[in-house]
């Protein structure tokens with residue numbers, strides 16, 4: 001395993017420069033400025049195809065929907081549409097991005113634990129395929145709004161199976177003490193199911209859970225699938241409920257640092273589809289349609305963050321700081337979760353490592369450290385720091401802290417770079433202000 005293998009699939013080194021999608025990253029920095037995020041179209045399409053293949057080859061009745069909270073904009077939404085994926089949206093905003101590229105509404109799944117009436121109305125108007133009901137207030141609101149509109153809406157119930165996926169606490173969602181989903185153990189999942197079955201304007205198609213994100217182990221999926229299918233069989237016996245659709249969410253980990261390996265997608269696919277088939281057979285349930293919701297595993301590896309080194313500071317016998325022109329405003333993950341990344345110096349891609357440095361951002365906060373203690377070639381001001389695995393949840397959680405400008409975004413393919421979002425400028429910063 002080399003650092004280069006953490007980069008997008010097309011990454012290569014030529015003349016000591018890093019190339020992505022056939023484009024010289026050093027040239028991209030000169031043309032578009034930094035910080036800039038570069039997405040590799042080949043990797044994005046390959047990940048979509050890999051998900052489709054790994055699941056449908058084992059379980060033909062499967063649909064992959066991209067959890068676009070990991071990051072989306074219209075150009076990327078268009079790419080996912082072309083790739084035949086569905087889309088998991090979690091706000092009116094994400095829904096409107098899907099809408100502006102005419103994403104097929106029936107392939108949209110609307111998630112969230114506090115959808116507003118306005119968001120639900122937007123979803124009903126657009127005709128989204130499924131709304132995933134998360135709690136009782138939402139079920140009541142859904143019932144009211146669908147009745148008022150005189151329509152019937154296909155829904156899933158999000159259950160909380162009470163399984164710990166052993167990931168970061170902030171990324172754990174399927175445990176009992178979670179803001180998401182109807183707990184099974186308390187009888188609330190059953191109550192929600194009865195409510196949905198008896199509401200004519202709601203058509204309960206199936207059940208969903210999502211255990212969390214960056215999940216390395218496969219056992220939690222196995223355990224939760226057993227619990228939810230057991231519940232489903234009970235509900236069939238008691239109320240005649242038919243499970244037509246079943247979703248174990250997303251959450252598949254990817255490798256971002258050399259010493260933190262992840263497992264191949266095939267292993268998750270094998271465990272999930274086997275468990276589903278096994279428990280359906282055992283409980284005499286007809287196999288439902290399987291819905292898989294990856295976010296990070298689709299877009300994480302495809303995205304590279306590129307920064308330019310400015311100032312540096314050495315604290316003798318303590319640490320050498322390298323300062324870059326971005327940081328926690330475009331990638332808050334190290335500060336928030338302690339996430340770890342690797343680096344290639346894009347203009348010195350083959351130089352030997354010579355010194356241990358700490359890469360810090362430019363923002364007014366001591367937590368603004370992107371990478372602590374990394375061994376790199378001798379760094380000079382003007383060098384380009386390329387960080388792989390930044391496609392997921394970096395830009396999606398970016399802020400304008402210190403009134404900074406959100407980065408430009410490039411989609412690279414076959415030696416051509418397409419700007420898919422302009423860097424913000426100072427006028428954008430005050431475009432909504434009134435004085």
Ligand code: LLP
Nearest residue numbers: 067210213214250251252293294295296393
């Ligand atoms: N489905 C549901 C209902 C979700 O809530 C999520 C992520 C996914 C699917 C996709 O999960 P993925 O395959 O991307 O792990 N900000 C955190 C991650 C939060 C994930 C939120 N929900 C991070 O930066 O790591």
